[in-house]
Amino acid sequence: MKKCPQCGFENQPHNQFCKQCGAKLTADENQPMTREAAKEKNSKQKRKVIYLVIAIILILILVLFGIAQATGKHSSKLSSSDTSKTEKKVSSTAKEAPRSPASTSANVASSSSERQTTVQTMPDVDTKNLTTHQVNRWVYANIMADWNKNNTNEPPLTSADQDAFIFNQSTDDQGCVEIQVQENHQSAFMKSIHAYPESTPTIGWYRINAQGYLQEGTPGSDNWNTIAQNYQEP
Structure with a gap:
């Protein structure tokens, strides 16, 4: 009741x-409550707990985000301060040891020239037992040096421009390796200097004699001049 x-x-x-x-x-x-009423009550309690957990998680996320933002701004200020100090220190050092523009330009030009034209002599290489690749590199090192010396108005040859030439090797009657060198007018370098594309002129003959010396001359004759005794690469 x-x-x-x-x-x-x-x-x-x-x-x-x-x-x-x-x-x-x-x-x-x-x-006593009915089963439906009990379920409804339990459901409401569960929803309240879920809402509470979600609210707590959101609050934690906002707090962590705020901390991260504050830490980032602080780090940025420190980094900016350190960079400014470093720049001031470098600037001060530069003032203590000034270098003239002319001197700087000369050094850069010298470094660039060395990268393009330097020929490395390798006396420890046995020139009597060279591979085909080594023979071509040795010949090209001398061609590159001569070109850069005698063609100052043209682009310089570099160690990467070996494909500007064709190397044909053969063996003469004395067992010496002869190398015929032709210009490759289809190469990028020859195109850059506007070489005639339909020709491949021979620019020289080279050989490695019995002593392992690199010579330049005329095939089929005794007119050979030694141009290098030690192995070289560009």
């Missing part, structure tokens, strides 16, 4: 309002 809180009248359990005074009846707390 439901007892009216206003007048004390005993009402049926299913009544929502008091039959005596019409007051709204409240649920009897001592009366």
Whole structure:
């Protein structure tokens, strides 16, 4: 029975309002809850817990984001300060040891020239037992040096421009290796100097004699001049 809180009248359990005074009846707390009511109550409690967990997670994310932002700004300020100090130190050092523009330009030009034209002598290489590749490199080293010396108005040859020439090797009657050198007018270097594309002129003959010396001359004759005794590469 439901007892009216206003007048004390005993009402049926299913009544929502008091039959005596019409007051709204409240649920009897001592009366056991129905299964549906219990499920609803549990569901509401679970939702409250979920909402609370989500709220806590969002708050933590915002706090961590704020900390990260503050730390980043602080690091940026420190980095900027260190960079400024380094620049000032470099500037101060430059003032203590000034270099004239002319001297700097000369050094850069000298370094560039050395990279392009330097020929490396390698006396430890046995010139009597060279590979085909080594023979061609030795010949090209001398061609490159002569070109850069005698063609100052043309682009310089570099160690990477060996394909500007064709090397044909053969063996003469004395067992010496002869090398015919032709210009490769299809190469990028020869195209850059506008060489006639339909020709491959011979620019010289070289050989390695029995002593392992590199010579330049005329095939089929004794007119050979030694131009290098030690192996060289560009």
